[in-house]
Amino acid sequence: MTLPVSGDNVSLHETNPTGVLFSTCLAKITMSIFFAKRLLTLIVTLIGASMVIFVVMEILPGDPALVILGINATDEMVALLTTELGLDRSAPVRYWDWISGLLVGEMGMSYAYKVPVWELVEGALWITVPLAIISITFSITLALVVGLYAAANHNKPADIGLMGFSQLGISIPNFWLAVLLIMFFAIELRWFPAGGFPGWDEGIFKSFKALLLPAIALATVVGAILARITRSAVLEVYREDYVRTARAKGLSQRATLWLHVLRNALIPVLTVTGIQFAGLLAGTVVVENVFHIPGLGSLVLKAINNRDTIVVENVVLLLAAMVITVNFIVDMLYAVIDPRLKAQDI
Amino acid sequence: MPLLNVTGLSVTLSTADGAARAVRDMNFSLEKGETLGIVGESGCGKSITALALMGLLPERSETTGKIEFNGENLLQKPETEMCALRGNRMAMIFQEPMTSLNPVHTIGRQVMEPLRLHKNMTRAEAKAEAVRLLDRVGIPNPQERLGNYPHQLSGGQRQRVMIAMALSCSPDILIADEPTTALDVTIQDQILELIQSLVREEDMALILISHDLGVISENTDRIMVMYGGAAVETGPTETFFEALSHPYSQGLFAAMPKLGMGRTSRLMTIPGVVPDLINLPSGCTFTDRCPLATAECRNSAPPLRQLTAGHNVACYHLDKARTMKAEGLFA
Numbered sequence: 001m002t003l004p005v006s007g008d009n010v011s012l013h014e015t016n017p018t019g020v021l022f023s024t025c026l027a028k029i030t031m032s033i034f035f036a037k038r039l040l041t042l043i044v045t046l047i048g049a050s051m052v053i054f055v056v057m058e059i060l061p062g063d064p065a066l067v068i069l070g071i072n073a074t075d076e077m078v079a080l081l082t083t084e085l086g087l088d089r090s091a092p093v094r095y096w097d098w099i100s101g102l103l104v105g106e107m108g109m110s111y112a113y114k115v116p117v118w119e120l121v122e123g124a125l126w127i128t129v130p131l132a133i134i135s136i137t138f139s140i141t142l143a144l145v146v147g148l149y150a151a152a153n154h155n156k157p158a159d160i161g162l163m164g165f166s167q168l169g170i171s172i173p174n175f176w177l178a179v180l181l182i183m184f185f186a187i188e189l190r191w192f193p194a195g196g197f198p199g200w201d202e203g204i205f206k207s208f209k210a211l212l213l214p215a216i217a218l219a220t221v222v223g224a225i226l227a228r229i230t231r232s233a234v235l236e237v238y239r240e241d242y243v244r245t246a247r248a249k250g251l252s253q254r255a256t257l258w259l260h261v262l263r264n265a266l267i268p269v270l271t272v273t274g275i276q277f278a279g280l281l282a283g284t285v286v287v288e289n290v291f292h293i294p295g296l297g298s299l300v301l302k303a304i305n306n307r308d309t310i311v312v313e314n315v316v317l318l319l320a321a322m323v324i325t326v327n328f329i330v331d332m333l334y335a336v337i338d339p340r341l342k343a344q345d346i
Numbered sequence: 347m348p349l350l351n352v353t354g355l356s357v358t359l360s361t362a363d364g365a366a367r368a369v370r371d372m373n374f375s376l377e378k379g380e381t382l383g384i385v386g387e388s389g390c391g392k393s394i395t396a397l398a399l400m401g402l403l404p405e406r407s408e409t410t411g412k413i414e415f416n417g418e419n420l421l422q423k424p425e426t427e428m429c430a431l432r433g434n435r436m437a438m439i440f441q442e443p444m445t446s447l448n449p450v451h452t453i454g455r456q457v458m459e460p461l462r463l464h465k466n467m468t469r470a471e472a473k474a475e476a477v478r479l480l481d482r483v484g485i486p487n488p489q490e491r492l493g494n495y496p497h498q499l500s501g502g503q504r505q506r507v508m509i510a511m512a513l514s515c516s517p518d519i520l521i522a523d524e525p526t527t528a529l530d531v532t533i534q535d536q537i538l539e540l541i542q543s544l545v546r547e548e549d550m551a552l553i554l555i556s557h558d559l560g561v562i563s564e565n566t567d568r569i570m571v572m573y574g575g576a577a578v579e580t581g582p583t584e585t586f587f588e589a590l591s592h593p594y595s596q597g598l599f600a601a602m603p604k605l606g607m608g609r610t611s612r613l614m615t616i617p618g619v620v621p622d623l624i625n626l627p628s629g630c631t632f633t634d635r636c637p638l639a640t641a642e643c644r645n646s647a648p649p650l651r652q653l654t655a656g657h658n659v660a661c662y663h664l665d666k667a668r669t670m671k672a673e674g675l676f677a
Contacts, residue, residue, distance in 0.1 A: 242446055245511075246448070248400060248438045249459055249463065249511065250460060250463055259459075260451075337450060338449065338450055339495040
């Protein structure tokens with residue numbers, strides 16, 4: 001659906017106020033349809049994801065009861081625990097149980113820890129989400145500074161040097177960088193703790209300090225990728241006709257970069273940022289382990305080892321929901337950055 | 347003192363394949379309120395000449411010669427001073443209205459930009475002026491249009507917006523590089539008429555660039571035909587077609603479809619292709635396509651010679667070219 005566009009000639013309906021009102025109304029309806037469509041996609045994707053997660057956990061070999069009781073357990077004991085955990089019921093029943101529970105905000109009880117799953121998840125979320133936000137903030141800052149500077153000095157030594165560094169940044173595995181950071185900043189300089197997480201009750205500064213090195217380890221790779229994307233996006237936009245128009249108006253090279261190039265170049269940067277942020281939420285497991293941080297990654301890893309399927313299912317679905325939400329926000333931001341996307345349905 | 351005086355302008359672009367001599371030894375001047383049409387086929391250096399005047403050539407290029415604007419050589423001006431001139435004293439309209447406006451900014455913001463930049467207008471003043479300008483270029487409902495984005499406008503309207511932007515600071519000179527090439531035929535005339543009337547009202551000088559001799563002949567005081575990066579013929583529009591002599595100009599003229607040609611007669615074409623700007627022939631660049639070419643043409647480039655008052659041609663075989671004009675040089 002597009003807004004009414006007039007031809008080159010003056011058409012009558014454009015000049016009367018009813019036409020103006022109509023076009024504003026149409027714009028609002030277009031936006032509502034856009035939101036509704038995205039929301040529907042979000043729900044359908046979540047339902048699909050929940051099914052896939054459940055089926056995969058069904059196929060996964062290993063019996064939670066057996067893992068909990070150990071190898072010396074008798075068949076009766078295992079059968080008893082299986083009934084107690086409700087695992088003897090058929091798969092569709094258990095799936096429905098899980099989903100209907102989620103609809104009223106219940107994640108169920110952990111098989112291994114005998115506590116509500118939400119308690120485990122909540123604690124981990126308060127670590128992983130801030131960690132992901134801190135690292136994506138670092139990444140974006142690094143990317144914009146490096147990417148813009150490199151693009152503004154295209155093919156000059158600064159550009160070539162920075163791109164060399166970014167190549168290095170992409171190539172370094174984050175767990176190895178994490179070890180290097182611990183060796184230097186924690187062991188050598190003793191500026192930061194080598195690992196662990198004190199908990200937010202111990203003070204924001206202390207917790208932030210504990211998350212800083214892991215955040216840098218994660219942000220380096222993401223930042224390097226984003227810096228390269230930013231640079232090439234800016235260079236791409238520089239070739240556009242409207243950039244020449246801006247220069248012909250008398251804007252300086254720098255003003256053109258800030259006022260006309262940057263916003264257009266942000267579109268590909270935003271796409272990759274969305275993907276990378278989703279990756280940060282779900283993929284911090286290795287770095288969390290290096291720093292002994294009890295985040296979502298560590299939780300899901302432990303839960304898999306314990307065959308604590310209910311925890312795994314909930315955490316993975318939560319991650320899926322977060323990834324989808326991030327994508328949803330990215331799509332919304334597209335519409336903010338590029339007015340053309342409002343008119344068409346993305 | 348003429349408004350614009352170009353002497354010995356040459357532009358060399360460095361490309362991956364070598365140095366391309368896009369413009370060679372151009373000389374022309376423009377008085378206040380005068381209109382000059384530059385005509386030639388694609389790749390003949392028309393647009394590069396225009397960009398050189400604006401100082402907007404790509405970084406990897408070398409410009410030599412002199413571009414005197416109000417007596418000052420633009421090629422020696424620092425970038426900050428050029429920025430103060432661009433969009434202010436000299437403005438340009440481009441070929442592609444569909445891509446020449448920034449898609450993420452509103453029309454209003456883009457029209458207001460030069461006003462805020464050069465005239466130090468406040469937002470409110472610039473807005474009022476933008477409404478006036480949009481109205482002037484024939485955009486209906488200008489107040490409402492200010493909030494629109496380029497994609498909400500047709501090609502013709504976008505070019506009108508470009509014109510409004512270019513004229514916002516009442517420049518001394520307007521350069522229009524193929525302003526109607528990308529538009530529908532019906533819109534082309536409207537846009538050209540608009541440019542004409544605005545130029546006349548403001549007493550601006552105009553450089554109109556086109557590959558269309560028809561467009562040029564209807565809208566200019568003087569015509570310059572370019573080929574292979576250099577001017578081959580120039581003269582007053584009024585007598586240009588009568589005096590027209592250069593084999594290339596003759597070819598260009600003959601290649602224009604004429605009313606009443608009938609469907610059986612084929613459209614005349616000039617055989618061959620435009621010369622490669624990286625490996626230009628040492629003599630006249632038209633040698634390879636010219637029916638009159640001799641060894642002399644191959645060895646040295648002919649200088650511009652005066653044929654009649656104000657009409658100059660660069661050709662060694664003018665007499666022959668003129669005698670063969672009646673029967674058609676390329677027939």
